[in-house]
Amino acid sequence: MKKILHLSADEKFIDMGLNAFEMAYPKKNSLLLVQKHNTIKHVKFDNKKIINKQTLDKASRKSEFWTDVDVVVFHSLFVYKVNIPKNIKVIWLGFGYDYYDFIFDNEYEMFSDKTQQIMNDKAIKPVKGFIAEFKGIIKRLIFLQYRLKKQKIKMMQRIDIFCPVLTNEYKAIKWPTKHKPKLMDWNYGTMQDNWAKEGSSELCGKNILLGNSATLSCNHLDGIDLLSQIDAPLSKLIIPLSYGNKNYGAFIKEYAHKHFPGDVLALDSFMPFDDYTQLISSCSCVVMPHKRQQGVGNIIVLLNLGAKVYLDKSNLLYSFLKEHGFFVFCLEEISSADFLAELTPEQILNNQQRLFEIWGRASIIDKTKKLVECAL
Known part of the structure; x- marks a missing residue:
């Protein structure tokens, strides 16, 4: 076996996951930390490089980018523009937030009646009066969300194996395409x-x-x-x-x-x-x-x-x-x-x-x- 290429954001669970892969396949793992800046808060894994989304999109179009890569592992589906050759298998380790939009028809289903009653309270909104003051921005954000959703669905079609946090979440997902990745059981962290x-x-x-x-x-x-x-x-x-x-x-x-x-x-x-x-x-x-x-x-x-x-x-x-x-x-x-x-x-x-x-x-x-x- 040559190399397992991991892609992740700077999240607190990533080291737990990479430790498991290192125990199973020592020195066979490398990580691309996808972010705009060079400051790393959580991930301590040694064999890593920082890359931004735009560079990743361009670089992954070149065949040399995939030299020696056998498997690609996404730690959450957080980035949608990666050009992976058809001969390389892709694993998606779900976090939850990255597939809840395909379990719940709308976000309100996640909230109790009491929570819904306070959702529009200005006191708890991150930016007060945002919707009333910037309607044009909201419209553009809605369009961006729609475009990102299409990109996400396209990326989901490229997934070969999916590991949700809980195996019973797999059946609850309303898959947006005929293609369904293979379900496998895997978890972050060990006792x-x-x-x-x-x-x-x-x-x-x-x-x-x-x-x-x-x-x-x-x-x-x-x-x-x-x-x-x-x-x-x-x-x-x-x-x-x-x-x-x-x-x-x-x-x-x-x-x-x-x-x-x-x-x-x-x-x-x-x-x-x-x-x-x-x-x-x-x-x-x-x-x-x-x-x-x-x-x-x-x-x-x-x-x-x-x-x-x-x-x-x-x-x-x-x-x-x-x-x-x-x-x-x-x-x-x-x-x-x-x-x-x-x-x-x-x-x-x-x-x-x-x-x-x-x-x-x-x-x-x-x-x-x-x-x-x-x-x-």
Whole structure:
């Protein structure tokens, strides 16, 4: 085998993925980091080069660009103008955001009624009065979105193998063309190297974790309102709000202080991963009112520690975990008397075993080898 060429943006999960490919195929991986500037925030992988989208488009038209390349791997479908020879197989490792527009007919399906009621509130919009003030710009943006969608669909036709975050998302996708890539199972991160490193934290508190970011799809209002109805003393509510819509994060922070019957800790600045993991290990309950898959890393970490996880029934992550035998719960069960009851040791052990079956190092290396072998 010659070389596996990876294409990605500067995202925090990329090193996890490349580490898996390096464990399976040492020294066979190279990365093109696609961005305009030379500053790298997240990716530490050594064998990489920075390239912008325009240069990538032009350079990939030349045959010498593909010398020694056997397989191309997209870490999310984030760039649509790459001219890949027909003899080279293409793998798409989905992030979620890059295919949700083919699961949901419109973005509103991801939001609860309560979230939809505040969506047009000027206080949470990144740019106030943008639509009213710049109608011409909006029209051009709509046209750009349409054009990009066409480019994305064209790129999707070139994909040979697709790995969604959850395998059950594949059937939910409304594929825009007759061509459907082959479904294969693959995941970012391993329990031993990322989600449950040796010497990592133990569950050490009764706090509650709500959501994973300052994004509307977290449907924070529903979680806060459900928790406020519990007739029992509650520990601290921890809300990660360090990335996403800062104005929305400020709104949720204020709403939580007003309505949650206890202390609130809003995490509105970035924390190193190990420090963040240490902090959330104080949470014995996890409330994720998302209607789409997100915050999977948080959930893996806390399930392994023994926390109870509450999810929206319509979230494909809920059905995925239930189908794989995990003990997880739906939002409706938050109002029950058992909300504060801990998982039994048997339930915790079951969840841990199933996590290692899916995200264990040996499992991820095996999945990576099967994925590349299928593409060769």
